[in-house]
Amino acid sequence: MTIVNFTPWTALLGGVLIGGAALLLLIVGGRIAGISGIVAGIGGLPDKGWRLAFVAGLVLVPFVLFGSGLAEAPSLDAFSWPRLLLAGLLVGIGTRLGNGCTSGHGICGMGRLSLRSMVATLVFIAAGIATVGLLGMGVS
Incomplete structure (x- = not known):
């Protein structure tokens, strides 16, 4: 697996846009931009x-960017549909377990200096590193 067209400037711009949007939602709407909480609250x-x-917006903007050629993403052809579905399921379970x-946690909670979010983010990162190490996906 490789990073496609990585430059520090685009990464910085993306981080500023995500952080700015999360801050705007907090200031204007008084809401935390945690995706799992937003999706869970759609129900009732x-x-x-x-x-x-x-x-x-989260779903449509990538279609517009990738469809227009303004951005490109790595191909997922090397992964089977069952493996991708299992990965999504495990992310959902982890999200539920991690509240x-x-x-x-990583953007909004750490920005508010929440100890719980700092611990959760460290666990997310450690689990990601362990998964890549155990599955050998970090070697190209």
Whole structure:
């Protein structure tokens, strides 16, 4: 696996945009931009309009960027559908066990200096490193 067209400037810009959007949602809406919490709240909460718009943006913007050729992503052809589905399922289980995801803990929680989020983020990173090491996916 390789990183496609990585440059520090695009990574910095992406981080600033994600952090700025999370900060804007917190300041304007008083909400934490944790994706798992936003998706979980779509079910029956009266404020599901902004949640649906948020998730729609997360899904539609990549289609626009990749479809127009403004961005490219690595191919997933080397991975089988069952493996991708299992990976998604395990991420969902981990998100539930960790009471949040990397966006909620890693971006928003750490930005608020939450000890719980700092520990959760360290566990996420350690689990990712262990998974790559055990499955040998870090070697190209």
